[in-house]
Amino acid sequence: MIGDSVRLKTAALLVLLGLLTMLAGIGQLTFWAPAETVTASTPGDTKASPLTVIDQELIARHDGPVKIKIQGEGNFIVATGRPGDVDAWVGNTAHTTVKGVSEDQKSLEVESADGEPTAPSPVGSDLWVNTEDASGELDYTWNPPAEGEWSLLVASDGTQPAPSSISMTFPNNATTPWAVPLIVLGIIIILVGAALPFVAKAISNRRHDDDTHGGGEGQTTALPVTPADDAAKRRGAGAEGSTLRISAVAAATVAVLVGGTAVAAHATTTPSPSASASAGDDAARPVMLESQLQRILEQVASTVDAADAAKDAAKLAPRVDKMELEVRTQNYKIRSAVSAYEARMPVRATKLQSSVISTKTDWPRTVFALTQGDGNVVPQVLTLVQLSPRENYKLWGTAPLQPGTNFPSFPVPRDGTAPVSADDKTGLAYSGNEALGILGEMLTTPDSPNRSKLADGQSSPYIAGALTYQADTVKNGTSANFKFSHTPVNNQTVVLRTADGGALVVGRLNFAFEGTPKAAGDKLILEDDSAVFAGGKETTTGMVLNFAESVAIYIPPAGSSDPMRLVAATRGLVGASFK
Incomplete structure (x- = not known):
């Protein structure tokens, strides 16, 4: 018991x-x-800087949404961008980086970098996928806008200290x-x-039972062991099985x-x-999301519309450069003197039909966009270039699509593409410079030996129309000699590869139209538009008209038997002078 x-x-x-x-x-x-979330804050003695960066490793280290509370004085923004873009925009400016969490998960780790005391305002930069505006305080829930790594830039106007009082609430990883x-x-x-x-x-x-059946003293009874008993004993003795x-x-x-x-x-x-x-x-990823491109195109279109309406070239400066700036500036001069002169084709962003976006992360960066909208019966190829991180994309050129041409008739990569140097023909039938040279030669010399390399005639109405116009001018010029030349301007050439291994090259040709009287006393009469630049309408010594031609050419991959194709083209009068 x-x-x-x-x-x-x-x-x-x-x-x-x-x-x-x-x-x-x-x-x-x-x-x-443990608590489902943990909140960490920047130390109270964090050094004030004109810019504050929240590092991508910090906002990406926890699964689930991250809540961020930012406090500062006055107005400020929180901008989302790729880490490389944020770093490039910050450049040599003094800044504070929020980069980690302490072991007890109560404090955010910060690092200060000395540098230039001010920076331009980051408001309106094309680098940002999106921005949040705030005054005094902002409660912000971080969700990545797309795949990949992202950083946040916090700033006021670049001259005042950026908010450095930041707290972040993460899902608690404690186990x-x-x-x-x-x-x-x-x-x-x-x-x-x-x-x-x-x-x-x-x-x-x-x-x-053993004692009861054991027999008398000195006697031993051997009990037979059956296979089942033996297995049971083994199971009882084997601790692992139990x-x-x-x-x-x-x-x-x-x-x-x-x-x-x-x-x-x-x-x-x-x-x-x-x-x-x-x-x-x-x-490699595209240097911008489609939402960024759409926003940039809308801003470009708005800028061009305002300048076109006012015939004021100064209004173009924030968003237009190179050939397009020159052509529109000269167009305004002509229209101010000749009311009947046709305006340049407007830029529209309401319908983005296609785009070719560079994956090149350094600068300059290039984007081609095919857009259409009110006032644009024919879609046009827009060339946008960003020269440096703190500059916005500017419109370098516009060219309407050739009749009968479908822009994505060659494969347009949707996930970005690599840029190509204008003189590099690796994997291509021709380099970008060679393509422009062949086009210029074909427009200048009708019987060019290279004409088979570029589809012409009905395949390219622009080429056929230019050659016909030049031939008719020579034929009808009984009292003058005429000469034409189309010369590539190589420092405005940009090339992006297409998905089939080919490339799209966009560039400029300078079209010069010269006329000289055949005999003494013969005169050349200029049209009203040319007279605006020449300073008069008649000359007995000769004249030169200058046009800028914006062109886009598709180059097939190396080994292809297909000729190049002129995808888009236009020209604009930019000058005239007497000899």
Whole structure:
């Protein structure tokens, strides 16, 4: 009886110990569980700088949304951009970088860099995918706008200190690694405690049976061992088999205790978000999202519309440069003197039909866009170039699509494409400079030996029309000699590869139209538009008219038997003079 009492007390203690152990594990998953989120803030003595950068590794290190609270004086913005773009825009300006979280997850780690005391205002920069405007305080939920890595730039106007009082609330990555093991261990202890009286009684009964059937003193009775008995003895002696059976029961019980979900009691390794992002960023990405391009096109179109309406070239400066600036400036001069002169084709962004975006991360950067809208019966190819990080994209050229030409008749890459140097023909039938040279030669010399390299005639109405106009002018010029030349301007040539291995080259030709009287007393009469630049309408010594030609040519890949195709072209009068 004393033995039974001890066994019962021992069993009760084991059950109690098991319950306490199991409850400790459950507590770590419930009322002792760590908070779902953790908030970390920048130190109060963080150095003030004109710019504050929130590093991509910080906002990408936690799964789920990150809530950011920013406090500062006056107005400020939070801009989202690729890490390289943010770094390039910051440049040599003094700045503060929020780059990590302390081990106790209560403080944000910051790093200050000395440099130039001010920067231009980042408001309106084309580098940003989006911006948040605020005054005094901003509660901001970070969600990546697209795949890849992103950083945030916080700034006022570039001259005043940027807000540096920042707190970030992350999903808590703290774990409870002992929760499940404690629950499993508690269940095992409970099962052992509950089974102890029955096991002890069975052993006692077995011993009693042995004593009862053991025979007299000095006698030994050998009992036959059956295969089943032998297996049972092996199972009883093998601790591993017994443990496996108990663990199976325990796992089933755990599934019930923690809400019907079996929890694996082992560690799993999850790749860090930053590591995953880095792997994805090995591939080249377009330098802008389509939403950025659409916003830029709308701003360009608005700028051009305002300048066209006012005939004021100064209004073009923020968004127009190179050939397009020259052509529109001269167009305004002519229209101011000759009311009937036709305006330049407007720029429209309401319908973005296609685009070719560079993946080149350094500068200059180039984008081709095919757009159409009110006032543009024919879609036109727009060439946009960004010369440096702190400059916005500017319109370098516009050219209407050739009749019967479908811009994506060659594969247009949707995920960005690599730029090509204008003199590089690697993988191409011709380099960009060669393509422009062949076009210029064909327009200048009708019987050019290279004319088979570029589709002409009905395939290119612009080429056919130019050659016909020049031939008719010579034929009808009984009192004057005429000469024509189309010369490439190589420093305005941009080339982007197409998905089929070919390329699209956009550039400028200078078209010079010279006329000289054949005999003394012969006169050349200029049209009203040319007279605006020449300063008169008649000359007996000769004249030169200058046009800028904007062209886009498709170059097939190396080894192709197809000729090049003129995709888009136009010209504008930019000058005239007497000899």
